[in-house]
Amino acid sequence: MNDLIGVWVGAILTLLVFSYLLGDSPLFRLAQAIFVGVAVGYAATAAIYLVLLPKLIDPLSADPNRDWHLVIPLILGLLLFAKARASWASLGNVPMGFLFGVGGALAITGALSGVLAPQIGALVVSLSPSAGWDVVISNVLMVVGALGAFLSFRFIIPGKNTGARAFDQVARGWGYVGRWFILIAFGAIFAGTAASRVAVLINRMYYLMHDWLQVVK
Amino acid sequence: MRLIPTALAITVGLFTLLDFFFDHPLLNNVGATFREWAIILTAFALLLGLGNLLFVHFLRVTRRNEPGTGYSAIVLVVTLGVFAVGLWYTLPSSEMAWLFNHVYLPLQGAFFALTAFFLATAAYRALRARNLETTLMVIAAVIVLIGQIPLAGMLADAREWILRVPSEAGLRGIMLGVALGTLATALRLIIGMDRPYSE
Structure with a gap:
């Protein structure tokens, strides 16, 4: 019975969203409002039950002598709510400073170990003909394309000496070629996104036809 | 008042960085504690942000003469309803799972599916x-x-x-x-x- 009600609720909400295909309507706006409401309510519950209770409140209430240090994030967290009032907002800067400090450091470590090191490592490829000429050509294209794409984001005014100008000309030309690789990547991403969205659309139609109307086996 | 947040950001940032570069028990402990505190603060920040969103919708409902008042009322009612169910039945629970599977997921899937049509329009423009x-x-x-x-x-x-x-x-x-x-x-x-x- 619960499942039957659930299927009906899900199907009606799906139809409310699809009503946008006929134009912007109150039904679509209603679906938007419900979506925001459910997401906000769920996120607030998750913040309390998956983070605040197990990581802060439960340890503090169970053994305050052992976990006394958790008083600090509790105070910082409460200070954060001072942001809600303009005259007290500067008090909320203290926890924000903490968050930005830890966040900045984690961003650096993430960029170094998660992106720069593995991506640069992946650019060290074999150019030995023993691997086959097709592999060599692909590897050359990979290195030329990746460095070119990187150079296409170079926005530097060249120096006045001849060497700097020559380097700038080479970098500009290479960056121009790199843009072709970026656009091919955008094309591939576009195709992947389109395919995934069509897959979701098919899933929703199947839900309506199979789970709700039961006209498809 | 600017000095304290700046000093705090620099101090915790440097300790978290040092924890990444050096393997020392004290640094590991400090780094792990700071990361744990950051998770807790992020949850507080999330609650503050969600509270602010609700406050904005509440103001729109109380002023009444603004457009979209009815939708703001729906946002408020649904949010408080889901939050009340969550507080009562806790998370994870079968009641919250039902809301997730039969309300949130169908809506999210339908919104994503809707973009397939807009992508088709975008592809047509790109082809031209x-x-x-x-x-x-x-x-x-x-x-x-x-x-x-x-x-x-x-x-x-x-x-x-x-x-x-x-x-x-x-x-x-x-x-x-x-x-x-x-x-x-x-x-x-x-x-x-x-x-x-x-x-």
Whole structure:
């Protein structure tokens, strides 16, 4: 019975969203409002039950002598709510400073170990003909394309000496070629996104036809 | 009042960084504690943000003369309803799972599915553009799209090559640029050159 009600609720909400295909309507706006409401309510519950209770409140209430240090994030967290009032907002800067400090450091470590090191490592490829000429050509294209794409984001005014100008000309030309690789990547991403969205659309139609109307086996 | 947040950001940032570069029990302990506190503070920040969103909708409902008052009322009622169910039945629970599976997921899926139609319109506009760069993008998109059909034959190989070589090269260049940008921005934060938390 619960499942039957659930299927009906899900199907009606799906139809409310699809009503946008006929134009912007109150039904679509209603679906938007419900979506925001459910997401906000769920996120607030998750913040309390998956983070605040197990990581802060439960340890503090169970053994305050052992976990006394958790008083600090509790105070910082409460200070954060001072942001809600303009005259007290500067008090909320203290926890924000903490968050930005830890966040900045984690961003650096993430960029170094998660992106720069593995991506640069992946650019060290074999150019030995023993691997086959097709592999060599692909590897050359990979290195030329990746460095070119990187150079296409170079926005530097060249120096006045001849060497700097020559380097700038080479970098500009290479960056121009790199843009072709970026656009091919955008094309591939576009195709992947389109395919995934069509897959979701098919899933929703199947839900309506199979789970709700039961006209498809 | 600017000094305390700046000093705090620099101190915790440097200790978290040192924990990454050096394997010392004290640094490991301090780094892990700071990360744990950051998770707790993020939950508080999330609650503050959600509370602010509800407050904005509450103001719209109480003023009444603003457009979309009814939708704001729906947002408020649904949020408080889901939150009340969550507080009563806790999370994870079968009641919250029901709300997630039969309300949130269908809505999310339908919104994502709706974008398939907008992507089709965007593809039509892109196909009309006539220069080398757009043409490259369209050819790559068409090969990648058609290449995933089981009967695509040679196009399947071409798709695999595009994804493995030129597309990956372009993405790799973008990721290198983004990572360097992230490094520069985060370093400016940690040494106190940028202080967005003091504004």
